Structures are given as C-alpha cells and as structure tokens.
Amino acid sequence: xxxxxxxxxxxxxxxxxxxxxxxxxxxxxxxxxxxxxxxxxxxxxxxxxxxxxxxxxxxxxxxxxxxxxxxxxxxxxxxxxxxxxxxxxxxxxxxxxxxxxxxxxxxxxxxxxxxxxxxxxxxxxxxxxxxxxxxxxxxxxxxxxxxxxxxxxxxxxxxxxxxxxxxxxxxxxxxxxxxxxxxxxxxxxxxxxxxxxxxxxxxxxxxxxxxxxxxxxxxxxxxxxxxxxxxxxxxxxxxxxxxxxxxxxxxxxxxxxxxxxxxxxxxxxxxxxxxxxxxxxxxxxxxxxxxxxxxxxxxxxxxxxxxxxxxxxxxxxxxxxxxxxxxxxxxxxxxxxxxxxxxxxxxxxxxxxxxxxxxxxxxxxxxxxx
Amino acid sequence: xxxxxxxxxxxxxxxxxxxxxxxxxxxxxxxxxxxxxxxxxxxxxxxxxxxxxxxxxxxxxxxxxxxxxxxxxxxxxxxxxxxxxxxxxxxxxxxxxxxxxxxxxxxxxxxxxxxxxxxxxxxxxxxxxxxxxxxxxxxxxxxxxxxxxxxxxxxxxxxxxxxxxxxxxxxxxxxxxxxxxxxxxxxxxxxxxxxxxxxxxxxxxxxxxxxxxxxxxxxxxxxxxxxxxxxxxxxxxxxxxxxxxxxxxxxxxxxxxxx
Numbered sequence: 200x201x202x203x204x205x206x207x208x209x210x211x212x213x214x215x216x217x218x219x220x221x222x223x224x225x226x227x228x229x230x231x232x233x234x235x236x237x238x239x240x241x242x243x244x245x246x247x248x249x250x251x252x253x254x255x256x257x258x259x260x261x262x263x264x265x266x267x268x269x270x271x272x273x274x275x276x277x278x279x280x281x282x283x284x285x286x287x288x289x290x291x292x293x294x295x296x297x298x299x300x301x302x303x304x305x306x307x308x309x310x311x312x313x314x315x316x317x318x319x320x321x322x323x324x325x326x327x328x329x330x331x332x333x334x335x336x337x338x339x340x341x342x343x344x345x346x347x348x349x350x351x352x353x354x355x356x357x358x359x360x361x362x363x364x365x366x367x368x369x370x371x372x373x374x375x376x377x378x379x380x381x382x383x384x385x386x387x388x389x390x391x392x393x394x395x396x397x398x399x400x401x402x403x404x405x406x407x408x409x410x411x412x413x414x415x416x417x418x419x420x421x422x423x424x425x426x427x428x429x430x431x432x433x434x435x436x437x438x439x440x441x442x443x444x445x446x447x448x449x450x451x452x453x454x455x456x457x458x459x460x461x462x463x464x465x466x467x468x469x470x471x472x473x474x475x476x477x478x479x480x481x482x483x484x485x486x487x488x489x490x491x492x493x494x495x496x497x498x499x500x501x502x503x504x505x506x507x508x509x510x511x512x513x514x515x516x517x518x519x520x521x522x523x524x525x526x527x528x529x530x531x532x533x534x535x536x537x538x539x540x541x542x543x544x545x546x547x548x549x550x551x552x553x554x555x556x557x558x559x560x561x562x563x564x565x566x567x568x569x
Numbered sequence: 570x571x572x573x574x575x576x577x578x579x580x581x582x583x584x585x586x587x588x589x590x591x592x593x594x595x596x597x598x599x600x601x602x603x604x605x606x607x608x609x610x611x612x613x614x615x616x617x618x619x620x621x622x623x624x625x626x627x628x629x630x631x632x633x634x635x636x637x638x639x640x641x642x643x644x645x646x647x648x649x650x651x652x653x654x655x656x657x658x659x660x661x662x663x664x665x666x667x668x669x670x671x672x673x674x675x676x677x678x679x680x681x682x683x684x685x686x687x688x689x690x691x692x693x694x695x696x697x698x699x700x701x702x703x704x705x706x707x708x709x710x711x712x713x714x715x716x717x718x719x720x721x722x723x724x725x726x727x728x729x730x731x732x733x734x735x736x737x738x739x740x741x742x743x744x745x746x747x748x749x750x751x752x753x754x755x756x757x758x759x760x761x762x763x764x765x766x767x768x769x770x771x772x773x774x775x776x777x778x779x780x781x782x783x784x785x786x787x788x789x790x791x792x793x794x795x796x797x798x799x800x801x802x803x804x805x806x807x808x809x810x811x812x813x814x815x816x817x818x819x820x821x822x823x824x825x826x827x828x
Contacts, residue, residue, distance in 0.1 A: 433685045435675040438664075442672050445661035452655065453673035454644060512663040566663050567715030 221565055223506035223514060226558040227521030230504060230550055234525050238532040247535035250396045250410045260527025261420035262475055263501050264520050268420075268427040269464075269471030270498035271519035275431070276464040277444030277511025278327060278334040280320075282341035283472045283498055287491025288349040290316045290476035295362035295486035296352060298369065306374035313473050319345070320469025324462035334465075342495070350488040366484035378419075378474070379481020381412030416478040420520075423471065427516040440464065444511030500547070501526050504554040506561070513562065525550060572635060574599045574767045575620070575651070575736050580629035582615050589615040591791040592629070597736060602758055602768040604778040606811050607788035613771050616788065617738050620769070621653045622646035634735075652734035654742060659725035662714030666706060667695035669713050670728050698727045702757055719750025723757045730761055737761060738769045743777050755781050775807045787811055 222228075238247060246252045266283055273280055290312050297308035323341055327334045353362050369375030391398040391408030398408050431437040442450035443457045450457050472491070480486045504522030507514025529550065533543050573596035582590040590612050597603045607613045618624045620631070622640030631638040633649060640646045643653075660669050671691050678687035692709035699706050702723050704716075713721060722742045729737055739758070743751045758781050762768050772778050778785060785802060787794040787810040794810050 433688070435677060435684065435686050438668055438672060438675050438686060441664050441668065442661055445663045449659060449661050450672065452643075452653075452659070454647065455673045508663070512661065566712040 221561055223558070223561070223565070224518035224521060225506070225561050226554040227505045227518040227525070229557060230525045230554050231521050234528050234532070234550070238528065238536065242532055242536035245535040245537070247532055252535060254410045256527050256531035257417055258414060259531050260524045261417045263497060263523035263526045264420040265416075265423055265475045265478075266471050266494055266498040267501040267505070267519040267523040268423045268516055269468035270495075271502040271505065271507055271514055271516050272427055272431060272440060273464045273468045274499070274502050274507050274509070275444045275511060275514040276440050276461050277447065278461055278464065279338060279499070280323065280465065280468045281335065281338040281495045282323065282345055283468065284491040284494035285342045285345035285349065286316060286319070286469055286472040287476040287479070287494055288488060289345040290473040291480040291486035291490050292349045292352060292362070292488065294477055294480050295365055296356065299362055299364045300356050302368070305369040305372035309374050309378070309477055312477065313470065316469045316473040317466045320466040321462055323469070324465030327465070328458040328461055353488060360488035361485050363485040365480050365486065369481060375481055377415060378477040380415050382415060382418060384412040387411050414482070416482070419474055419478065423474070424516060424520045431516055436460070441512055444513075446512070497526060500551055504551060506558045508562065513566070522554075571598060573597060574634060576632040577620060578630045578632065580616065580619055580626045580631070582619055582624055583627045589791055590619070593788065593791070593793050595786050595793065595796070597767045597769055599735070599767050600762055600765045601783040602762045602770055602781050604782035604785045605769060605771045605788065606773060606775065606778055606785060606807060608773060608811050611788040612791040613788055614740070617653065617740060617769065617771060621651055621738055650733055650735035651738065652729035652732070652736070653738040653740060654722065654725045654729055655740050660713045660721045663712060665710045665712055666699070666716070666724060667691045667709035670695045670698070670724065670731070674732055694731070698731055699724070702727045702760065703753070717750055718746050719753045722746070722754050726757050726761060730764065730766060734766060736767045736769065738771070740771050741773075742770075743772060743774065751777060773811065775804045775811070778807070779804050
C-alpha cells in the first residue's frame with residue numbers, strides 16, 4: 200500500500216494547456232483582451248491609444264486598482280467594506296482640515312490622516328469580530344457616519360463643502376510629492392525632444408511633452424497590486440487570509456488567529472482608501488465632501504470581475520487588478536469612442552455578468568464544488 | 570504494557586445543574602486504538618473536549634506522559650501533542666491540499682531576510698504524506714473540495730500525525746462516509762496506530778469500532794460502563810451496552826437482528 204503509485208482511474212488527466220488556462224484570473228484576462236480588442240477596433244483613431252489617451256485611462260484604472268487591492272484581500276478574508284467610498288471622502292477632508300484649515304505641515308497632516316483612517320478601519324473590524332454581525336451591516340453604518348462627518352466638518356469650520364488650497368499648502372512637501380508628484384519627467388522630456396511623443400507647439404508649455412511624467416498614483420497602484428499579490432500567495436499571512444475566509448471555525452481549530460487577520464485586513468482596506476484619497480486631493484488641490492461616492496461598489500465589482508468569491512476564501516489580487524483595468528478602460532474608452540456616456544453602465548453590467556458567469560464555471564472546475 | 574500516555578481519572582464535568590460526566594476514567598496507551606462508544610447524549614463529546622483542553626473538568630485529574638495536566642485552552646493541548654480531528658471542521662474545501670495541510674503551521678523560507686511561505690517544501694511533504702496514506706493526488710495544488718469525504722478525513726489525520734500528535738482524537742470520522750471511504754479511514758487509523766500513536770476513536774458504530782479497536786470503553790449517561798479488551802466482548806454485547814441493554818434487545822427482536 201505504501202508504495203502504491205497507480206493513479207486513480209477516476210482522476211482524469213488534465214492537459215497542461217487546460218491547466219494553465221484554469222486560473223482564478225481567467226475571467227479578468229478574457230475580459231481585458233475583449234475590451235482592448237473592442238476599443239482597438241472601434242476607437243483606434245480617437246487617440247485612445249496615443250500617449251495622452253493611454254495615460255488618461257491608466258490613471259482612471261489605477262484609481263480603481265488601489266481600492267480594489269484592499270477590497271479584494273478583505274473579501275477573500277470573508278468580509279466586506281461598504282465604507283470605502285465614504286472613507287475616501289473623509290480622508291481627503293482630513294488632509295484639508297489639518298493641512299489647510301489648521302495649516303499644519305502637509306506631511307504631518309497626511310500622516311495623521313493615515314493614522315485616523317487606519318484606526319477607523321480597525322474599529323470597523325473590531326466591531327465585526329466582537330459582535331459577529333455581518334460586516335455588510337457594520338460598514339454600511341460607517342458609510343453614513345463617515346459621509347456625515349465629511350459634510351459636517353467643513354461646513355462647521357469653513358461654511359462650505361469644498362476646501363481648496365491644498366496644492367499650495369503641499370508645495371515642496373516631501374510626503375505630498377509621494378502622493379501627488381510625477382516620476383520620469385526627464386525621460387518623458389527626452390522622449391518629447393526625440394519626437395517619440397508629441398510636444399506642445401505653443402503657449403507657456405511650448406516644447407514640453409504632452410505627457411510629462413507618470414503620476415505617483417500609478418506607481419502606488421502597481422506597488423500595491425504586487426504587494427497584495429505576494430502577501431496573498433507567498434506568505435504565511437496569505438494562507439491565513441484564505442483560511443479565515445474559507446472557514447473561520449476550521450481555521451481557528453488549526454490555530455489561525457482569525458480575528459487578528461480580519462481586523463488587519465479592515466485596516467489595510469482603510470489604508471488603500473486613504474492612499475487614493477490623498478492622491479486625489481493632491482491632484483485636484485481640493486477636498487470635496489462628495490469625493491469617493493459609490494467607490495465601494497466599483498471596488499467590489501472590480502474584485503468580482505477578477506474572480507473572487509463573494510462569500511470569501513477564494514480570489515486573486517491580479518484578477519482584481521485586471522477588473523480595475525477593465526473598469527477604467529471601458530469608462531474612458533466609451534468617451535473616446537464617442538459613445539453616449541450613459542451607456543457606460545450598460546456595458547459595465549454586461550461585462551460584470553459575463554465575467555462572473557465565466558468565473559463561477561472556472562471555480563467549479565478548480566474546487567470541485569457543485 | 571507500558572506506561573499509558575494519557576490517563577483520565579474520575580473526570581467529572583458539570584454544566585450548571587446538568588451533570589454531563591459523572592466520574593469517567595479512561596487511559597490510553599501509545600500504539601493502541603481505544604474506541605469510545607456511546608449513544609447520542611452519552612457524554613462522548615464532553616469527554617473528548619475535556620481531553621483536548623476545550624473544557625476544564627469540574628473534578629478529576631488528567632495525567633499526560635506521567636505528569637498532571639492543566640490546559641488553559643486547546644492550543645496548549647495541541648502544543649503538547651493532543652490533536653483532535655473533527656468530523657466537519659477540519660479542512661477548507663476552497664484551499665489546496667498543501668495549503669490545508671500546513672494551515673496554521675506554514676513552513677517559512679527566508680528570502681532577503683523576509684519570511685515567505687515555503688511552497689516547495691509544503692508541496693513536497695504533502696505529496697509524500699499523501700502517498701504514504703495511499704491517496705493519489707493530481708498535484709499538491711488540488712483543492713480539498715475535489716477530494717471525497719474519506720480522503721478529507723485521511724488528509725486531516727495525516728496532517729495531525731505529521732505535526733507531531735502523540736494522542737489523536739477522532740470525533741466520529743466515519744459517521745458520514747460510505748462503505749469504501751470508511752474502510753479507507755479505518756485503514757488510515759491502523760497505519761497511524763502502528764506508528765506508535767495513541768488513537769482515541771469516537772463512534773457509535775460497533776462494526777467500525779470492532780474493525781480497528783484494541784480496547785473498547787462504553788459511555789452511558791455520563792458514566793463508563795467498563796472497558797473491554799479486544800476478543801473479550803462480542804459486537805452484540807457492545808451494542809447492548811451502548812443502548813443501555815433492554816430496550817434494544819426487544820427492538821432487535823422485531824427487526825430480526827439487523828441493527
């Protein structure tokens with residue numbers, strides 16, 4: 200018995216090609232190829248695939264990616280965060296309040312904002328873990344609580360719902376530059392000089408390239424995706440994330456600190472939302488009370504397109520990143536293609552449905568669930 | 570015989586006014602399969618939960634490897650080498666076999682000073698252990714959900730053994746399984762026993778108990794009705810003890826001796 204090598208006749212051999220194909224990210228990959236093919240066919244001449252166009256949808260996709268990474272890991276842990284959107288608005292407002300209204304140095308304002316938001320994420324997680332309530336309900340409460348404060352605070356302090364002047368306040372600030380700066384300026388200038396990319400022909404920016412650098416927002420997105428992917432697939436903590444979402448009771452029996460994992464993931468989701476919020480206020484130069492509206496659902500949609508299971512225990516950060524890419528490309532692509540922008544939602548709904556159906560099918564093959 | 574690895578002396582457990590265990594004494598030797606039989610409500614679950622550190626006994630003493638034991642929580646028991654395999658709460662179907670195998674005890678490999686999950690090691694060990702137990706996996710990344718119920722129990726048992734269990738408590742591992750799968754699990758129990766591990770096998774199926782058991786202890790209404798060696802007792806006698814005698818005897822008559 201011990202040396203029995205014979206294979207079970209009922210275990211069908213799966214070809215390596217099919218095996219390579221069967222991945223949680225497959226739905227996202229197919230969707231990405233489909234979307235790019237579609238827009239390449241119908242919007243090639245629109246400038247969508249010129250440098251400026253690429254930068255345009257890359258930025259939008261990167262915004263989705265940043266929050267999708269957090270939402271993805273949290274969903275695999277078996278929880279939701281519906282307060283992501285409100286957290287984005289709240290975090291942006293905090294930066295404005297500390298950095299502009301109180302006129303503290305921008306880097307202090309940003310660090311304090313991160314501390315507050317991560318603490319709020321921990322509070323979310325703590326309530327979920329301690330009460331055993333569905334995170335859906337707990338974070339729905341925070342959706343309203345945080346949004347309420349985001350409107351109340353600037354109205355009380357400044358009698359308005361938008362606080363500007365952040366760009367001036369962040370001028371020359373080292374931490375502000377990490378969120379709102381651009382990298383590779385020299386390289387893009389060189390590309391412009393070489394004629395690889397277009398340059399402005401007149402005006403104050405004459406001679407400068409139309410795209411003068413990669414916003415740090417995109418760098419943040421890439422770094423977070425790689426970080427999230429490595430943590431999930433290559434670390435002990437990643438195994439705990441899967442286990443906590445797959446079956447919390449079984450995980451506890453095996454000695455996995457489920458509560459700690461869940462609270463940490465709520466904190467990470469809050470961190471991601473705050474990264475996006477700070478990038479946004481640095482880019483716009485103002486914080487608005489309506490920032491981040493509906494972002495929680497957009498993040499969840501990107502994650503689900505990416506192959507994650509709504510009930511937890513299964514998913515992929517790379518898939519979620521592809522979901523975010525699809526989201527960004529479709530949103531901006533329809534604009535480039537000159538399609539009525541309201542159709543964006545129709546298109547998105549169809550992609551969501553198709554990707555989820557495909558993902559469910561793939562997952563059944565992988566996991567043997569029936 | 571050698572020293573018992575674990576001795577439970579006069580264990581009593583009260584939940585408020587309910588007396589779940591009224592003085593149960595059981596000892597288990599290394600390399601034996603000790604079957605704990607009893608009908609529903611006999612106190613089997615309470616007893617094994619006491620043994621595995623979930624409950625603290627109201628009275629009585631637990632001696633493990635010759636020393637009195639006082640577990641604060643189940644993790645202490647696991648660390649000491651007392652592992653419990655629960656009927657359902659052992660494996661996560663969505664995760665791969667190797668991820669399940671090392672869940673909570675992931676092997677670590679340092680790369681540039683950072684700790685990473687050593688997948689190579691985990692995969693190799695999982696395949697080795699599974700082959701030892703007679704399960705042919707397509708690959709270590711195969712999801713547990715694709716395994717049968719019996720195979721899942723076997724994975725859980727071999728995981729506990731690999732992680733250093735000296736006493737293995739199996740809580741009704743065969744109750745939800747088919748005939749073929751049951752015999753696979755029983756064969757696994759036999760292998761584990763031969764490695765010198767003490768197995769406590771909880772069941773209410775006399776035939777499963779007779780197949781692998783060395784000694785049999787019957788629990789009824791929170792008390793032991795005695796321990797019998799293999800060959801000293803017939804399946805019919807065991808069955809009668811479990812059901813508390815009488816009633817089943819008359820029932821059996823009407824069913825033609827099929828129970």
